[in-house]
Amino acid sequence: xxxxxxxxxxxxxxxxxxxxxxxxxxxxxxxxxxxxxxxxxxxxxxxxxxxxxxxxxxxxxxxxxxxxxxxxxxxxxxxxxxxxxxxxxxxxxxxxxxxxxxxxxxxxxxxxxxxxxxxxxxxxxxxxxxxxxxxxxxxxxxxxxxxxxxxxxxxxxxxxxxxxxxxxxxxxxxxxxxxxxxxxxxxxxxxxxxxxxxxxxxxxxxxxxxxxxxxxxxxxx
Numbered sequence: 001x002x003x004x005x006x007x008x009x010x011x012x013x014x015x016x017x018x019x020x021x022x023x024x025x026x027x028x029x030x031x032x033x034x035x036x037x038x039x040x041x042x043x044x045x046x047x048x049x050x051x052x053x054x055x056x057x058x059x060x061x062x063x064x065x066x067x068x069x070x071x072x073x074x075x076x077x078x079x080x081x082x083x084x085x086x087x088x089x090x091x092x093x094x095x096x097x098x099x100x101x102x103x104x105x106x107x108x109x110x111x112x113x114x115x116x117x118x119x120x121x122x123x124x125x126x127x128x129x130x131x132x133x134x135x136x137x138x139x140x141x142x143x144x145x146x147x148x149x150x151x152x153x154x155x156x157x158x159x160x161x162x163x164x165x166x167x168x169x170x171x172x173x174x175x176x177x178x179x180x181x182x183x184x185x186x187x188x189x190x191x192x193x194x195x196x197x198x199x200x201x202x203x204x205x206x207x208x209x210x211x212x213x214x215x216x217x218x219x220x221x
Contacts, residue, residue, distance in 0.1 A: 067170035
């Protein structure tokens with residue numbers, strides 16, 4: 001993958017088997033670039049271009065922005081929406097369709113029986129398996145006891161559920177020690193995840209890290 005922006009000259013090459021990092025020490029540039037990326041991932045237009053095999057691909061469908069690490073929440077809206085969508089798909093396939101229909105019917109009949117105590121008739125106009133799932137508050141269980149392990153677990157789940165390959169972590173190194181980041185980077189590489197660390201200040205270089213730096217005076221190296 002390649003990530004380019006008219007805000008700077010560097011071409012950020014991001015691949016499996018390495019952790020890429022972009023250090024932008026100029027605050028105005030950092031804010032402008034992050035704003036552009038965030039808007040595009042949210043589905044709006046922007047200037048930066050992500051490409052694969054020299055063909056542009058949408059950031060909204062291929063990238064995930066990680067910027068809240070204290071605390072880190074594995075059950076984001078993206079995660080929960082996708083889990084519900086997948087469960088709905090499983091519930092409607094030929095293996096589970098009859099069981100799903102029976103369950104909805106039983107629930108609807110139970111509501112009807114309860115409504116006999118009311119001075120009016122009722123109907124369940126929005127009763128679907130999807131609405132039942134949402135009411136149940138279905139969420140993923142994090143198996144890791146370490147916050148940085150939860151980040152790795154989240155990345156794996158998002159790749160499996162949403163197909164997103166690029167993860168852009170914002171100032172992640174401000175929250176975790178160099179030693180933990182070194183182990184995290186090795187796990188990212190081993191699991192063939194694709195990671196770009198977007199940092200606002202210089203840190204010790206990690207093993208197997210490819211780094212691009214833009215300093216306060218906008219010099220690139």
